[in-house]
Amino acid sequence: MRNLDTRISAAFGICLAATLALGTAVPAAAAERNGPPGQQDHPTIIGHRGSGGLSPESTVAGFAQARDFGADLFEVDVQLSSDGEIFLFHDATGARTTNVAEVFPERAGDPITSFTAAELRTLDAGSYFGGAFAGEPIPTLRDAALVTNPRTGINIELKSPENSPGVEAKLAEALGEKRYWQRLIARDQIVVSSFDEASLRAFHDLMPQIPVVLIGAVPDDAALAALAEWTEGLVTNYRTMDPADVARVQAAGLTLDVYTVNSVDAMQEMTALGVDTIITDFPGVLAAVQQGRNPLPDANGIEISTVMADPPGNDVQPENGEYVLLTNAGNTPVDVSGYVLQDAVINRLTVGSGYLLNPGGELRVYTGPGTNTAERYYNNRTTAVLNNTGDSLAVFTPGGTFVDLYAY
Structure with missing residues (x-):
């Protein structure tokens, strides 16, 4: 990668x-x-x-x-x-x-x-x-x-x-x-x-x-x-x-x-x-x-469905802590390897290689450290990046296509 x-x-x-x-x-x-x-x-x-x-x-x-x-x-x-x-x-x-x-x-x-x-x-x-x-x-x-x-x-x-x-x-x-x-x-x-x-x-x-x-x-x-x-x-x-x-x-x-x-x-x-x-x-x-136009014309079904910004305990903890939940709301599988999740002050979380989301599939993208599985990817950071009082997140493909925008 x-x-x-x-x-x-x-x-x-x-x-x-x-x-x-x-x-x-x-x-x-x-x-x-x-x-x-x-x-x-x-x-x-x-x-x-x-x-x-x-x-x-x-x-x-x-x-x-x-x-x-x-x-x-x-x-x-x-x-x-x-x-x-x-x-x-x-x-x-x-x-x-x-x-x-x-x-x-x-x-x-x-x-x-x-x-x-x-x-x-x-x-x-x-x-x-x-x-x-x-x-x-x-x-x-x-x-x-x-x-x-x-x-x-x-x-x-x-x-x-x-x-x-x-x-x-x-x-x-x-x-x-x-x-x-x-x-x-x-x-x-x-x-x-x-x-x-x-x-x-x-x-x-x-x-x-x-x-x-x-x-x-x-x-x-x-x-x-x-x-x-x-x-x-x-x-x-x-x-x-x-x-x-x-x-x-x-x-x-x-x-x-x-x-x-x-x-x-x-x-x-x-x-x-x-x-x-x-x-x-x-x-x-x-x-x-x-103007009544499609605000996200390149959306491909990959959406942020949930943000866990303030979990119980520490925001960043091994195998747990804050995360963003990606969902495939479309009708076709999408490889989300290398996708970038960016907040309002340009903190970025990424998805590693090998993650194919089938329709209805979900992936938790964690800030902290942990063991990667089919449903979880860990960025191995040591400090929190998600704002507990609310923020926004944009989703980009590895090639830079803007596919989703979410606020919590």
Whole structure:
């Protein structure tokens, strides 16, 4: 069996091309996006960190993929380098998504904001996802602006502003540069968001012409009325939201956006509830759902039917622990050897060789160590990868074909 990194590299190079067909049509115009809450034809699509399920997050490649898949906006996270330059990155350190451990081995766990802009430019932010994306740099705000077009704008999140003092003023200054931003602001294609209400207010005071949305739990009616005085909307976790909150938020004159919605069932459920915006790692899948097309045209019967993310005892234990249950819901046998199961932060579990699933057949794919059998395959990892509070998993064939998407 080929090395996993090699297989993933080939798989996602192919997957990128193959799935472009999912999202070529335009799902929403700016006029729809800015209509009254609950009055759009369908929810606005925001590509989470670009198109984070099919390309490296927070990279130009990911932003371009979200745009090409039909996203109305793609989401970016802004932080400040140690010398005060804006860069686009989500995590607090570079350990998960860059080669910082190779370039700066003694600083691999240091805050990403402790690096200078020049140092950040030396990091590779694409190879972690697959070799097809090797060399993708950590982008600047200008890089993101150059990806936009008349139908795709940017949602800019003030990420952990306590780690980037003064980021609000820096962002306002950058967006004030007419060369790159005037057209986007004029078309209402810029939205700024944050979990930090004080930071979001500070930015709003500097640039009241740009809509802002607060990320967090839906508060009581009095708090919603107060938010409506200065924000456009609220962004909340769809897993913890009360369905009745949709009407409450919209009745206050606010939009309600939900994150991070990565299964077809959840996309359809949120659409039926009437939310204003859906944030997803798979904007092409959501665009297909909205347009009545098959969101998984290459599905071959192999599905995730169950995820055991929080088993009794340790999540990872010999012969037991967390696992994903693959099922063949089709009518023909499928060889699932080399299949890849990928979560939202690009943890991956694989299936070893020699696994043929007959119709109705099942295979448990375990994270931890154990003795492989016809019904169980063990990845022999020592630490858990499945998120106990909920996550999403995509299924790919060894050649990179995208065959299932599941959320729990």
